[in-house]
Amino acid sequence: MHLRFRFFAEQLLVAANIFILFLLLFESKLVVPTWLQTIGRMHPLILHFPIVILLIAMLLEFFRFKPEYATNTFYKNFLQNLLLIGALFAAITVIMGLFLSREEGYTGDTLTLHKWTGAGIFFIASIIYWIRNTGWYKAPVAKAGAFVTVTILVLTGHYGAALTHGSNFIWEPIEQNNEMAAVPLEEAVVYTNVIKPIFDQKCTSCHNPDKIKGELNLSDPESIMKGGKSGKLIVPGNPQMSLLLQRVHLPMEEKKHMPPSGKAQLTLQEISLITLWVKQKAEFKRKITELASTDSLRILATTYLKPAQTVDKFDFPAADEETVAKLNSDYRTILPLARESPALGVNIYNASAFNAKQLDELSEIKKQVISLNLNKMPVKDADLKSVKQFENLRKLDLNFTDVTAAGLKELSSLKYLQSLTLSGTKLTLADLKSVLPQLKSLKSVAVWDTKLSASDVAVLQKDIKNMDIIGGFKDDGKNPLKLNPPQVKNSSMIFAKTAPLELKHPIKGVDIRFTMDGTEPDSVNSPLFNNKTILTNSGTIKAKAYKNGWYGSDLAVFDFFKSAYEPDSVNLLAPLNRVHQAEGAKTFFDKKLGVIGANNPAWANNWAGVRNNDMILVSEFKKPITLSSVGMHYMIEEATGIFPPESVEVWAGNSRDDLKLISTFKAPLPAKGDKATLKLVEGTFKPQTVSFVKVIVKPVVKIPEWHNSKGNRALVLVDEMFFN
Known part of the structure; x- marks a missing residue:
């Protein structure tokens, strides 16, 4: 290195020592401007340079x-220059790290250790550089x-990795597998042995006591339920x-998607487990065996905990995860079985x-599919030709489908098929x-609720001895089961003039009792559904299913809406909220109702919203x-600031330019802690003959004092408008 440049670099090294010492002493008073935050975030990029250079320099030293080597001039000069460069790069890295540590979310002992050991490297490298040419500096x-x-x-490096990836990043896979294999299913707790390991592996590297991104800590139940800066993390049930789950389902390119791009992502199985756990009210002490044997969470958790040695071995490779994710949809889920x-x-x-x-769309994963559930689908014989492609299929569920013996013969080519369910056919x-x-x-076939009698099942079992024929439940009233709720057959819950009420139930011989006055139906006094009811106005249908020998079903509630007039053209005179655009002005008359959970893109497509201005529709x-x-x-989601x-x-x-105010009406505001719900608000007035209608929807200007967002404007979400 040229003497002039070396002299300049040495002066820079002295200045860096003073500056870093100043930053360390007065760190608590340090306020980092935005432009310096950008420089601080380059810390992970630069830190590899001093690590490599100083390792080489120390090896040579x-x-x-x-x-x-002692008398080799080149060795001496090269080492001197390398140590100087390494110390200067270390200074840059330390300064960037100190700037980065002032950002929100970096706290705790691990950060302190990383900061002081990092600064220690720089100071020691500087000291070695200045004393290495003195007379007393010898080999020892x-x-x-x-x-x-x-x-x-x-x-x-260890403390830095702990900040970025978690305190047990290196040994976690080994310890996690040992822990899972060691926990008997009878002792396994849903949160401790299933949910927490997922959090530990995919989430706590950024959300732990040492690195609380977004003021969120996922290392213990109390912190999980407390949530973070953006609000409650979990709403039990x-x-x-x-x-x-809203953040998990955001597109990868979204800034708020979690885990962030570049981090290990949650698998479909892990997302399903967390979703089911939250749906089960996110209990932290419940054992897996306390769940019903047919419960989806229990089934999936049991699979998740199943030790590797108990998993069947297959000679086909795993499917590409991106392909599986692409093939998942609202009406089709694909999950690993173990x-x-x-x-x-x-x-x-x-x-x-x-x-x-x-x-047919599943051809890319046809080798990997060993279980297929088509229960209650309108499967015809022709559809079974598509089922044949799954050459490794072991289990096929065809309950309550329209298949016949002719179609089932198509399955003879499936040489691994072991379980077949044909109930309700x-x-x-x-x-x-x-x-x-x-x-x-x-090896087994289920035929309950078919045309086979108990004696027919016995005959079939006698003729086919190597197969287990499952006759299933006998409707004799001795072992009553609970009916599932009635279902609605109407293709849309919105109608123009009139609409027939269409209800159904998959079990034969079920009576459906219903009411239209808001009361809950019973098995004696409430009207019996007979396919003759005509809807003429908006209203709520409440229905239950009853059958001798069975317990009555839970209540089913269906909301119907009358919309007699559909405009020839609609226009919005003010912008919608950036996140809730839906289909623009067309949203309000497309006969598509939204569902709760509008901050999740998977559910938000039907909601149009405003916050900072009125919603004005002509x-x-x-x-x-x-x-x-x-x-x-409209939707009410009090916890997330969505108000009427x-x-x-x-x-x-x-005339578009000569409109008169004919009605003003309001919707009741929610109270603190109210559950999320969907509501209808309606204003009535003296009949008017009109050609133009302008509706102005005004958001709540100041959220009530009891709310976390008190004083702010509320978000209003509307999916449909009804003109009658």
């Missing part, structure tokens, strides 16, 4: 006094200095409202949306006698209408 001192410097370098296993299970939902394409004894012997690998009717009411469907409108104004007339 350790052997410096060997006879073959050089070796001791090199050893101390490398040791502190290792410690600094309501995954859609829980901020944790840890460390490539096997996948597929569940398909929503009978109205089912078609064979949903099966129209198959007869003759059908099963003809088809089951062709399914050579089949509708035009080319042919004048007689209008007597205007209603709107403070007021709604309805202006109308026959």
Whole structure:
């Protein structure tokens, strides 16, 4: 290095020592401006330079006094320059680290240790540089200095990794596997043995007592329930409202997506486990075996904890995780069936949306699918040709489908199929006698609630001895089960003039009792559903299912909305909230109702919202209408600051430029702690013949004092408007 440059670098090293010492002494009073925060965030980028340079320099320094190197001028000058460069890079790294540590979320003992060991490296490297040419600096001192410097370098790196990845980042996979394998299922606790390991592996590296990003700590139950700066992390019993799951479902490119891009992401199985745990009220002490044997959380948690040695071995590779994620949808879920296993299970939902394409689209993972659930789907014989592609299929559920013996013969090529469920189908004894012997690998078949009698099941079992024929529940009243609630068949809950009420139940012979007056139906006095009820106005239908020998179902509630007039054109005169754009002005008349959880993009597509301005909608009717009411469907999510409108104004007339105020109405505000809900508010007035209608929805200007966001403007979300 040229003497002039070396002199300048040495002066810079002296200045760096003074500056860093000043920063360390007065750190508590340090306020880092925004532009310096950007420089501070370059700390992880720069820190590798001094680590590498100082390691090389200390290695050379350790052997410096060997006879073959002691008189080597090049060795001496090269080492001097390398040590100077390493010390200067260390200074830059320390300064950036001190700036970064002043950002929110960095606290605790680990940060303190990382900070002082990092600064110690710089000071020791500087001292070695200044004393290494003195007369008393001999081999023992050089070796001791090199050893101390490398040791502190290792410690600094360890503490830095603990801040970034968690305190047990290196040994965590080994310890976690040992812990899981060591916990018997009978003793396993849902949170301790399933949920906490997921948090520890994917979340606590940024949310722990030493690094509390967003004021959120995920290391203990109390901190988890407390939440962070953005609010409550978990709303027990309501995954859609829980901020944790909202952030998980955000697109990867979103800044608020968690875990952040570049970190290990939650798998589909882990997301499902957390979702089900929250849905089960996020209990921290409940054992897995306390859940019902058919409970989804218990089934998935048992799979998650299953030791690797108990998992079936397969000769096919695991599917690409991105491919599996892409194939998951609202009506189709694909999840691994065991840890460390490539096997996948597929569940398909929503009978109205089912078609064979949903099966054909799975061709990329056809080798990995060993379980397929098509329960209650309108599966026809032709659809079973698509099922044949899953060459490694072990379990197939076809309960309450429309398959026949002819279609089931298509499954004869599935040489691994072991379990088949055909409950609720129209198959007869003759059908099963003809088809089951062709399914050579089949070990069990369920046929309850079919045309087979108990004697038919006995005959079938006698004829096919190597197969377990499961007759299932006998409707004799001796072992009553609880009916599931009735379902609605109407394709839309919004109608124009009139609409038939269409209810259904998958169990044959069930009576559906319903009410339209707000009362809860009973099995004796409430009207019996007979497919003759016609809806003429907006209202709420409450229904229950009853059958002799069964317990009555839980209550099912269905809201129907009348919208007699649909505008020929609609326009918004003010912008919508950036996050809740939906389909713009078309949102309010597309007959698509939203659901609770609008801050989660997976649920937010039907909500249009405003916060900083009024929602102003102008509708035009080319042919004048007689209008007597205007209603709107909105969401209340008190915990996240989503409130009803403070007021709604309805202006109308026959000219866009000459509208008169014909109604003003309000919606009741929620109270603290109210559950999230969907509501209808409606204003009625004297019938008016109009061609133009302007609706002005005003958000709450000041959220009440009892709320965390008191004094701020509330968010208003509307999915539909109804003109009658």
